[in-house]
Amino acid sequence: MNSVILRELCNGCGVCAKTCSEVFMMDLQGKAIVKVTTVLQDVEKKCLEAANQCPTKAIEVYRKGKRI
Numbered sequence: 901m902n903s904v905i906l907r908e909l910c911n912g913c914g915v916c917a918k919t920c921s922e923v924f925m926m927d928l929q930g931k932a933i934v935k936v937t938t939v940l941q942d943v944e945k946k947c948l949e950a951a952n953q954c955p956t957k958a959i960e961v962y963r964k965g966k967r968i
């Protein structure tokens with residue numbers, strides 16, 4: 901599984917980084933970035949939770965190239 905941030909939609913709220921710090925962090929511009937190329941299986945649930953909680957739907961999650 902992997903994740904992508906649609907940077908133009910990110911409002912910098914930080915919810916993703918708080919919910920799943922294994923995958924997301926805030927950069928110096930105050931926007932979220934994905935810090936791993938592959939989301940490890942044991943943090944997939946947290947990653948999906950973060951994506952679902954994003955208020956602007958800026959987080960996309962893919963499994964084997966398909967959006968989930």
Ligand code: SF4
Pocket residue numbers: 905909910911912913914915916917931932953954955956957958959
């Ligand atoms: S939860 Fe969404 S809007 Fe908030 S920092 Fe993360 S990507 Fe940006």
